[in-house]
Amino acid sequence: MCGIVGIYLKTxxxxxxxxKMLSGMLDNMExxxxxSAGFAIYKNESKNIxxxxxxxxxLNFNTFKKEIAKKIKKSQLNQISDHVILKTNEKPKKxxxxxxxxxxxxxxxxYGRSIEIFKQVGNPKDVVKKFKLNNFSGTHGIxxxxxxxxxxxxxxxxxxxxxxxxxCLVHNGSLxxxxxxxRELVKKGNTFNSENDTEVAAGYVSxxxxxxxxxxxxxxxxxxxxxxxxxxxxxxxxxxxxVRDEIACKPAVxxxxxxxxxxASEFQAMAHLPDVNGAKIFEPEPGIVxxxxx
Amino acid sequence: xxLDLKKKKLREINTILQNLDNKxxxxxxxxxxxxxxxxxxxxxxxxxxxxxKGHVGYYCAGMNQKAKxxxxxxxxxxxxxxxxxxxxxxxxxxxxxxxxxxxxxxLVIDGDASSRCGISMKGIDIVVKGSxxxxxxxxxxxxxxxxxxxxxxxxxDSLYETDIFVKGSVKSLGADxxxxxxxxxxxxxxSTLLKKSEIKNIKPDSFKRYGSARKLYxxxxxxxxxx
Numbered sequence: 001m002c003g004i005v006g007i008y009l010k011t012x013x014x015x016x017x018x019x020k021m022l023s024g025m026l027d028n029m030e031x032x033x034x035x036s037a038g039f040a041i042y043k044n045e046s047k048n049i050x051x052x053x054x055x056x057x058x059l060n061f062n063t064f065k066k067e068i069a070k071k072i073k074k075s076q077l078n079q080i081s082d083h084v085i086l087k088t089n090e091k092p093k094k095x096x097x098x099x100x101x102x103x104x105x106x107x108x109x110x111y112g113r114s115i116e117i118f119k120q121v122g123n124p125k126d127v128v129k130k131f132k133l134n135n136f137s138g139t140h141g142i143x144x145x146x147x148x149x150x151x152x153x154x155x156x157x158x159x160x161x162x163x164x165x166x167x168c169l170v171h172n173g174s175l176x177x178x179x180x181x182x183r184e185l186v187k188k189g190n191t192f193n194s195e196n197d198t199e200v201a202a203g204y205v206s207x208x209x210x211x212x213x214x215x216x217x218x219x220x221x222x223x224x225x226x227x228x229x230x231x232x233x234x235x236x237x238x239x240x241x242x243v244r245d246e247i248a249c250k251p252a253v254x255x256x257x258x259x260x261x262x263x264a265s266e267f268q269a270m271a272h273l274p275d276v277n278g279a280k281i282f283e284p285e286p287g288i289v290x291x292x293x294x
Numbered sequence: 295x296x297l298d299l300k301k302k303k304l305r306e307i308n309t310i311l312q313n314l315d316n317k318x319x320x321x322x323x324x325x326x327x328x329x330x331x332x333x334x335x336x337x338x339x340x341x342x343x344x345x346x347k348g349h350v351g352y353y354c355a356g357m358n359q360k361a362k363x364x365x366x367x368x369x370x371x372x373x374x375x376x377x378x379x380x381x382x383x384x385x386x387x388x389x390x391x392x393x394x395x396x397x398x399x400x401l402v403i404d405g406d407a408s409s410r411c412g413i414s415m416k417g418i419d420i421v422v423k424g425s426x427x428x429x430x431x432x433x434x435x436x437x438x439x440x441x442x443x444x445x446x447x448x449x450x451d452s453l454y455e456t457d458i459f460v461k462g463s464v465k466s467l468g469a470d471x472x473x474x475x476x477x478x479x480x481x482x483x484x485s486t487l488l489k490k491s492e493i494k495n496i497k498p499d500s501f502k503r504y505g506s507a508r509k510l511y512x513x514x515x516x517x518x519x520x521x
Contacts, residue, residue: 268351
């Protein structure tokens with residue numbers, strides 16, 4: 001069991017309180033996933049700036065800052081708990097290479113022009129506090145509370161998974177053909193950092209998107225290629241999409257108002273959202289892709 | 295009596311409702327601020343009226359006996375699961391497995407019910423004013439299901455003796471579920487349930503009847519792929 005949540009703002013009204021709305025949703029999903037939590041927040045910034053969400057683990061921040069300044073001249077770093085957001089106008093390929101070759105202790109959680117990702121082992125209530133989610137603003141965000149079933153309780157095993165620029169995915173369920181699919185994706189040149197099934201789904205989505213397929217088409221073909229139980233929320237720079245497998249054992253409920261669309265595993269995750277009682281509330285139907293903002 | 299989930303804990307409220315003094319005449323309750331709580335009004339076993347104002351979570355009014363529970367909102371998984379008697383009325387939509395394994399009583403859903411509505415039902419009457427999702431009435435054993443809208447895939451899969459009536463379209467029938475001839479007693483049954491559910495303007499003869507072909511009751515090697 002896991003808890004997944006997402007919120008997409010259709011208007012500017014709640015952009016400043018996006019973090020607060022999302023953190024309330026994660027707090028309420030503690031019962032579905034008490035062992036780790038994570039979230040991705042999308043906030044558009046300058047076109048030329050890339051943001052890298054890095055987990056520096058037990059590396060000293062000041063040491064890292066000094067070292068990175070030697071390798072990347074124009075960079076700006078912001079530390080939140082054991083994560084660092086690195087902003088630079090250098091191209092992703094170069095930055096990823098620099099980090100991977102010089103900082104073996106640092107893991108790249110995600111990158112893009114809009115996305116910032118944070119995830120950690122621990123109770124969701126503590127995790128959102130550590131990362132100060134309440135202070136975040138943005139256009140949309142997704143989150144996850146994990147009750148580990150098929151791989152270890154580690155930061156690497158936590159969601160969201162990001163395997164492409166400004167992409168991320170959270171998952172409630174389990175996949176049964178992830179080892180096969182991982183091998184196929186590795187053959188195509190994709191890389192994976194964990195044994196986790198969800199990372200394979202994220203890789204599958206990124207691989208398809210990089211072949212110029214739309215998110216909707218990708219998830220529709222995923223219904224055929226991904227075997228198992230799932231409700232997925234996938235985020236992109238412009239919006240997010242939701243899909244449930246055709247058996248639909250894994251729950252999801254959507255609340256839509258004129259200002260926002262919220263999705264969660266259970267209604268109680270969104271009971272605190274503004275005007276939720278006046279929202280159109282429905283369950284996404286099995287095997288149908290719902291998307292907003294694309 | 296008004297019960298506020300912002301002021302009292304879920305367990306306190308359920309304890310009050312589950313332990314009413316047999317002699318009391320105060321049997322009208324309104325619950326406010328449910329905010330998606332699970333197992334609200336589960337295990338009630340006396341006559342009483344409870345109105346829940348708002349959306350609730352899983353297993354609302356599960357195991358109900360005698361009580362009339364009305365939910366002015368949507369319900370999560372397993373509303374009225376294992377109900378024995380009484381009435382549960384959902385004014386919004388219901389999530390999956392509504393009325394699962396229930397032995398008796400009446401469940402009325404004004405909106406839609408999602409997948410597996412009435413799974414393994416054992417005597418409950420379920421009336422859905424909207425549509426039901428896939429695998430509804432899966433392994434249903436007894437009781438009646440009336441659907442005023444449409445039914446999803448594999449309706450009545452591995453069905454025993456539940457009568458299913460659907461007014462709209464059926465996406466597909468499950469293994470051993472077939473359309474059957476509507477007789478007068480069935481029309482009467484629909485008419486009674488529509489009346490109990492306060493549904494007007496729908497004629498009993500606008501429904502189609504589905505039931506078991508009774509081919510999977512006993513093991514038969516020819517049917518092995520259907521088991």
